[in-house]
Amino acid sequence: MNIIIEIIKCFIFVRIVWVDIKRKIIPEKSVITLLVIGLILALQSHSLEKYYLGICAYSMPMIVLYILEDYVNKTLIGFGDIKLMMGIGGLLKYTGIENVMNFYIILYSFSGIVAFLFLFLKKWKKYEYIPFAPFIVISYVIFEIFFYKVF
Known part of the structure; x- marks a missing residue:
């Protein structure tokens, strides 16, 4: 059963990435499917509280960033990114604030390095949609791979 869920997750993630790159939107059905998969896994492991x-916890920093957009008058992220983080948070479940912080350190470091390289190599323009x-x-x-399975 778990291998089937992992395959479904892979297909959903590929679809989300593909549609976001091509259409600049994150599909609602994919996010809902991630939430349902997380719910099924939470029910199997009797961890509904950790799921919620x-x-x-995983979407809150993005929500804060979304709210801050009003003060800087610039679009930083879309609400689809927040919904995607809700789905991922449901999959990861809450296992401590350290894991949430580690996830965001990976996310912002990785995206910052890649964005800098793409801007430096002139693959993206400065104010282009990323x-x-x-x-x-x-x-x-x-x-x-590196953090979640260890704990």
């Missing part, structure tokens, strides 16, 4: 707290979903998904994979 994971949704809240899809954030690929960075979120790759950070999730890195986090699951």
Whole structure:
């Protein structure tokens, strides 16, 4: 059963990345599917509370960033990125603030380095739309491989 869920997650992540790059939007059905998968896994492991707290904890820094957009009058992230973080938070579940911080350190470091390289190599223009979903998904994979399974 778990291998089937992992394959489904991979297809969903590929779809999210592809659609975000091509259409600049994160599909609602994919995010809802991630939330349902997280719910199923939480019910299997009797950790519904950690599922809910994971949704809240992993999406909260993005919500704060979304609110700050009003004060700087610039679009930083879209609400689809927040919904994607809710789905990922449900998959990861809340296991402590350290893991949330580690995830965001990976996310911002990785996306900053890649964005800097692409800007330096003139692949992106300074104010061009940069899809954030690929960075979120790759950070999730890195986090699951190196951090999440250890605890």
